[in-house]
Amino acid sequence: MLRLIARRAATSIVPFLCVVIGVFALSRMTGNPASLYLPLTATPAMRRSFSASHGFNQPVWEQFFHYVEKVVHGNFGTSLWTGRPAMSMVMDAFPNTLILAGITMVIAVIVSVTLGSWAAYRPNSVLDKAVSTLAVIAASVPDFWFALMSILVFAVTLQWLPTSGMAGPVSFVLPVLALLINPVGVLSQVTRGEMVTALAAPYVKVARSKGAGEGRIVLRHVLRNALAPTVTVAGTMAVYLINGAVVVETVFGWPGIGNLTINAIEQRDFATIEAAVFVIALAIFILNVLIDVLYAAMDPRVRPTK
Amino acid sequence: MNKARLVNKLRNGRKRTALIAVGVAALPFAVSACSSSTQAGGGSTLGIVMGAEPASLDPCDSVYEATGTVLNQNVTEPIILRNPNTGKMSPEIATSWKASDDDKQWTLTIKSGLKFSNGAPVTATDVAASITRIFKSSLACGNTQEFSEGTLTTDVVSPTKLVVNSPKPDPILPIRLSFVQVGPASQMNSGTKLRNPIGSGPYKVKTWQAGQQITLVPNKLYSGTTKAAFQDVEYQWRSETSVAAAMIKTDEADIALNITPLDNTGNHSVTFPTQQVLFLGLEGGVAPLNNFDVRKAIYYAIDMKGLAAAMFHGAAQPATQLVPPGAVGYNPDLKPLGYSPAKAKALIAAAKAQGANLSAPITIFSQAGFVPGVTDGIEVIAQEMRSIGLNVQTKLVQRPQILDQLGPKPNDGVTTALLWIHGNSGGDASFTSASWWGSGGSNTLFGTPEEQAKIDYAEAQSGAARQKAFANAAAYSYEHVLGELPLLRLDATIGVSPDVKFSPTADSINELPLSEVSWAK
Numbered sequence: 001m002l003r004l005i006a007r008r009a010a011t012s013i014v015p016f017l018c019v020v021i022g023v024f025a026l027s028r029m030t031g032n033p034a035s036l037y038l039p040l041t042a043t044p045a046m047r048r049s050f051s052a053s054h055g056f057n058q059p060v061w062e063q064f065f066h067y068v069e070k071v072v073h074g075n076f077g078t079s080l081w082t083g084r085p086a087m088s089m090v091m092d093a094f095p096n097t098l099i100l101a102g103i104t105m106v107i108a109v110i111v112s113v114t115l116g117s118w119a120a121y122r123p124n125s126v127l128d129k130a131v132s133t134l135a136v137i138a139a140s141v142p143d144f145w146f147a148l149m150s151i152l153v154f155a156v157t158l159q160w161l162p163t164s165g166m167a168g169p170v171s172f173v174l175p176v177l178a179l180l181i182n183p184v185g186v187l188s189q190v191t192r193g194e195m196v197t198a199l200a201a202p203y204v205k206v207a208r209s210k211g212a213g214e215g216r217i218v219l220r221h222v223l224r225n226a227l228a229p230t231v232t233v234a235g236t237m238a239v240y241l242i243n244g245a246v247v248v249e250t251v252f253g254w255p256g257i258g259n260l261t262i263n264a265i266e267q268r269d270f271a272t273i274e275a276a277v278f279v280i281a282l283a284i285f286i287l288n289v290l291i292d293v294l295y296a297a298m299d300p301r302v303r304p305t306k
Numbered sequence: 307m308n309k310a311r312l313v314n315k316l317r318n319g320r321k322r323t324a325l326i327a328v329g330v331a332a333l334p335f336a337v338s339a340c341s342s343s344t345q346a347g348g349g350s351t352l353g354i355v356m357g358a359e360p361a362s363l364d365p366c367d368s369v370y371e372a373t374g375t376v377l378n379q380n381v382t383e384p385i386i387l388r389n390p391n392t393g394k395m396s397p398e399i400a401t402s403w404k405a406s407d408d409d410k411q412w413t414l415t416i417k418s419g420l421k422f423s424n425g426a427p428v429t430a431t432d433v434a435a436s437i438t439r440i441f442k443s444s445l446a447c448g449n450t451q452e453f454s455e456g457t458l459t460t461d462v463v464s465p466t467k468l469v470v471n472s473p474k475p476d477p478i479l480p481i482r483l484s485f486v487q488v489g490p491a492s493q494m495n496s497g498t499k500l501r502n503p504i505g506s507g508p509y510k511v512k513t514w515q516a517g518q519q520i521t522l523v524p525n526k527l528y529s530g531t532t533k534a535a536f537q538d539v540e541y542q543w544r545s546e547t548s549v550a551a552a553m554i555k556t557d558e559a560d561i562a563l564n565i566t567p568l569d570n571t572g573n574h575s576v577t578f579p580t581q582q583v584l585f586l587g588l589e590g591g592v593a594p595l596n597n598f599d600v601r602k603a604i605y606y607a608i609d610m611k612g613l614a615a616a617m618f619h620g621a622a623q624p625a626t627q628l629v630p631p632g633a634v635g636y637n638p639d640l641k642p643l644g645y646s647p648a649k650a651k652a653l654i655a656a657a658k659a660q661g662a663n664l665s666a667p668i669t670i671f672s673q674a675g676f677v678p679g680v681t682d683g684i685e686v687i688a689q690e691m692r693s694i695g696l697n698v699q700t701k702l703v704q705r706p707q708i709l710d711q712l713g714p715k716p717n718d719g720v721t722t723a724l725l726w727i728h729g730n731s732g733g734d735a736s737f738t739s740a741s742w743w744g745s746g747g748s749n750t751l752f753g754t755p756e757e758q759a760k761i762d763y764a765e766a767q768s769g770a771a772r773q774k775a776f777a778n779a780a781a782y783s784y785e786h787v788l789g790e791l792p793l794l795r796l797d798a799t800i801g802v803s804p805d806v807k808f809s810p811t812a813d814s815i816n817e818l819p820l821s822e823v824s825w826a827k
Contacts, residue, residue: 050444083362084516164544250546
């Protein structure tokens with residue numbers, strides 16, 4: 001397993017470095033922040049002074065050198081926008097996204113595996129058709145629309161839940177619901193497809209002929225084989241959520257990394273953009289390794305041979 | 307396992323599943339019932355929802371909407387207080403102010419006995435440090451935009467006496483000083499933006515939970531007349547205006563700033579005119595905009611009502627000048643020219659007869675996303691200009707590219723028109739002429755020497771003569787220059803819960819003094 005982790009880490013390091021370098025290049029292409037931070041009435045001397053005090057007048061290669069130094073030390077400097085250390089801002093926001101993504105993915109996997117398995121166990125039944133139809137609808141609904149509608153129904157009309165914000169456990173319900181809808185739709189379809197294939201496999205017939213119970217067949221044999229592709233797809237969806245579910249965070253005023261990154265981009269806040277992308281890239285890198293480890297644990301065929 | 311046992315097990319399983327489903331469904335409501343709600347709306351906590359989180363709570367950024375809403379007259383107090391409706395100046399930190407004969411030196415008397423919320427006395431040194439802070443280039447303070455006459459210097463004469471020096475004669479320096487929020491010198495000398503400012507206002511900052519909310523509580527050392535009426539004031543921010551409006555309906559907030567007329571607050575919203583004016587700046591030195599008839603024809607060709615509908619859901623009125631009503635220099639006698647394609651075409655024909663090069667392309671620039679309806683608005687204007695025979699294209703760009711188009715620029719082969727918004731919150735026409743009016747404005751695309759002479763004359767006046775001179779200059783610009791076509795004066799909409807009493811002023815999008823808000827019952 002350690003070899004697998006080492007191999008995966010080695011192959012992921014190149015894209016990770018590309019992202020870290022790419023964010024520097026792309027943020028510099030958006031222009032000098034002096035044009036944004038200083039009022040339009042600012043004189044050229046004020047703009048020059050601002051650029052000089054923040055190092056934006058240095059040659060790009062020199063700025064890049066300082067940037068690499070910051071990456072190595074994990075200290076991205078001070079946010080132009082707020083005056084706070086950029087990494088502190090990111091580390092304030094990232095756990096909020098992580099909690100939201102974690103809760104969403106746990107519920108999404110449980111619900112979709114249950115629904116998908118249920119539907120696959122009775123193929124072409126009314127239940128199967130109902131689950132498949134709901135899954136297609138769920139996978140197709142735009143999340144911003146669903147988020148706004150859920151606020152209208154549960155907060156404004158029924159007044160059961162708060163509209164937005166992050167104040168207590170109850171405020172998680174609507175954002176999680178809005179984030180859940182798409183993964184549940186996709187994952188239940190994937191689970192159903194894999195389960196239908198697995199249920200028709202010869203080893204299931206053999207197990208039944210040996211008198212194994214249906215529960216044991218489904219849980220011990222079929223589900224275990226069918227779950228691996230579901231885990232892979234779930235991993236991809238978790239990456240999307242960790243990346244910052246920007247739309248949902250914006251609608252619900254959720255203080256997560258997506259919201260922070262968008263604001264930092266709008267404000268040309270290079271330090272925060274770089275810190276945010278660094279943390280997100282690192283998290284995705286770790287998540288990918290974890291998914292591979294989980295995949296290998298579930299399916300011995302993908303484990304590296306000695 | 308026989309079939310009967312299997313069926314029984316599945317039935318039991320279904321019961322368990324049903325129970326789990328009911329439990330999961332009930333969970334949010336159970337949690338809701340158990341969680342202690344700290345929601346605003348009623349009670350002793352006033353809830354205010356804004357469009358964005360403040361970047362800082364630094365007094366030197368108090369002109370920014372989010373910062374000013376929290377700070378101004380709540381946490382910090384200005385040196386001099388200006389009434390946004392009447393323009394009247396009244397004492398605040400300074401009890402009196404007097405100019406030298408050349409209007410370059412202003413002597414301020416500082417109120418004695420005032421204390422900051424940390425217990426330190428408010429002295430002339432603190433006021434001087436608050437002024438100096440605005441001009442620190444490394445801080446890029448937003449308030450610098452109100453000091454177009456140059457960097458101010460200060461001489462502290464005594465703890466209650468301060469001399470403020472302007473590099474140029476400045477008869478309206480007291481107005482500029484109304485933008486200076488005062489903090490203790492210990493904070494004002496810091497080289498970083500402040501997040502927990504200390505002030506002498508009726509409230510002080512209790513907490514700022516980054517990304518979530520700012521809470522103010524009463525400042526017990528406040529000695530002014532407008533005592534704190536709320537035990538807590540919670541500021542939150544939602545960029546989605548419909549969610550901010552919904553918070554009024556659900557009683558999660560008492561005031562929702564900067565929503566749109568389309569957002570549903572359950573009829574609990576107020577729409578009011580602001581000091582912001584949408585205008586089309588024209589590069590009048592280059593063909594075809596170097597012909598006055600062409601500039602006037604463009605004005606006739608634009609349907610202001612249609613533009614207001616396209617850009618602002620109708621929440622705007624035709625404007626006749628960049629200076630808003632209530633400001634010194636506003637000319638109430640100027641009337642909108644009105645929408646008349648026929649008159650526009652006649653003027654274009656006249657210009658053609660004069661030999662104007664009408665085929666020269668005009669590019670209308672604006673900043674992408676600077677108001678929600680800019681994409682539609684810029685196309686509406688372009689189409690109307692094309693309909694009278696002009697060759698027009700549009701470009702939505704980012705701010706650095708906008709800067710390239712401002713002020714005097716070399717003949718780059720591009721005839722520029724700029725769709726932009728100017729907000730004169732200073733209450734004097736000179737805040738407009740410094741940037742967007744006359745050839746002396748730092749960003750103006752066109753002005754004539756005659757127009758600038760009238761503006762220069764007005765800027766040197768004070769009192770009633772200043773009002774008259776600026777009004778004359780405005781009339782001259784409107785009738786003879788039209789370098790900037792004033793299009794629409796914008797409205798703002800604020801959601802106000804039935805739990806509170808609050809009547810917005812034209813300045814309410816920039817600052818919200820809590821003394822103007824009270825519980826309805």
